Amino acid sequence: MSRARGYNSETRGFLAFEGICAYYRIMWRTPRLVPVLLVMLGPILFPRGADACSFVRLPIENHLQSSSAVFVGEVTAVKHNVNQTQTPQGLLVGPGTIELTFKISRVVKGNLKVGDSIVVSTSDQSSACGITEWARQPVGASWVVYAYHNGSMFQTGISQPTKTTPSADEDLKYFDSLK
Numbered sequence: 001m002s003r004a005r006g007y008n009s010e011t012r013g014f015l016a017f018e019g020i021c022a023y024y025r026i027m028w029r030t031p032r033l034v035p036v037l038l039v040m041l042g043p044i045l046f047p048r049g050a051d052a053c054s055f056v057r058l059p060i061e062n063h064l065q066s067s068s069a070v071f072v073g074e075v076t077a078v079k080h081n082v083n084q085t086q087t088p089q090g091l092l093v094g095p096g097t098i099e100l101t102f103k104i105s106r107v108v109k110g111n112l113k114v115g116d117s118i119v120v121s122t123s124d125q126s127s128a129c130g131i132t133e134w135a136r137q138p139v140g141a142s143w144v145v146y147a148y149h150n151g152s153m154f155q156t157g158i159s160q161p162t163k164t165t166p167s168a169d170e171d172l173k174y175f176d177s178l179k
Helices: 009-045 060-066 132-136 169-177
Strands: 069-081 097-109 117-123 142-150 153-155
Touching (some): 060 142, 060 169, 097 132
Antiparallel strands (some): 069 097, 069 142, 097 117, 142 153
16 A cells, blocks of 8 residues: 555644644734734724814914915904705705904014905814804904915915914914014
8 A cells, every 4th residue: 555655644643733733822822912903903993083174283383384374363254154055965065164354453474464354264164174163253352363365265274273362372472583
């Protein structure tokens, strides 16, 4: 009776033993693999909500450089445009905008003059990066505005460091240092 070369009952036993050893080697490493797998699969197994307006806060000088206009102004008018329209399928399309009219009291950057009135808009939804608190601004509120020119009007949003003057000490000090 001829046998295949290199294979006999002893080899079969050896192969079975190797299989068992391989199984235990994997099982022995499993406790170390669990943290690695959790890190790799964590975002899939435990998803976090998405934030459409996440951004890295840059230094003031970067925002100043990338903005079309930077100024300090007082709110003279607030207008909320609820630009939602309905599609033939019945879906609402938005968002609307909030437009603030400012009387400029200080120009830091841009082709503006003190005393000018300027309209700056933002989205009326924070999910669209809008400054939603603008809808509740009283006439007379003072803001430091970082705006960009979009076609025929100025816009801003939460990714720019636009803020009320009382919370803009750092910005105002930086503006003073530019003189």
